[in-house]
Structures are given as C-alpha cells and as structure tokens.
Amino acid sequence: PAEGCYIHGLFLEGARWDPSTFQLAESRPKELYTEMAVIWLLPQPNRRPPTAGIYLCPIYKTLTRAGTLSTTGHSTNYVIAVEIPTDKPQKHWIKRGTALICALDF
DSSP states (O other): OOSSEEEOOOEEESSEEETTTTEEEOOOTTOOEEEOOOEEEOOOTTOOOOSSSEEEEEEESSSOOOOOBOTTSSBTTEEEEEEEEOSSOHHHHHHTTOEEESOOOO
C-alpha cells in the first residue's frame, strides 16, 4: 500500500476471524487453527488506543509460546501485539489463549 504494510499468512489459535461481522468469533468444533484475514498496519502519530471493542492479540513466531526472556521481558518467540475488533471483553479471549501464530509446526 501507499502507507503502512499488509500482514498475511497468520493463523489464529483459540478463535476464528468472522468475515461477515469483521471481528473475532468462537472457534468451530474440532478447529484448532484458522487463517487470519490480511491485517493492514497503518502508523499514526500520537494515537490513543481504544478502551473497548478490541482484543490486544499477541503474535508468536511458532506454536511454542515459551522461549528465553529477552531484554524487553518478553519471550524471544513473541513478535508484537495487534488490535483485533471484538464484541467481547479482552479477558474472554485471554482465557481461551487466543493468539496469532506465524508458522504452524506441521
């Protein structure tokens, strides 16, 4: 794009993306991982994060979320967190362990 960048090829664990409502939804039965829609990262100066209506979803390199702690205090497997629209509170998705994964093990 002219501004920002697109991210594609991520997988959701613990939830799925609902293309009809453009937000997170519960996983379907027996569905462990689903493809995430393309995410457009658009930088904005002095932006204030929303207080509701989003889940601050972590992105990990692999399914193994553990790793050695780096100088930032995060696992070396951790990439960044992105805001994903939702109609449920953040704790709902945290209890489900919802995260985005860059690469599946199989």
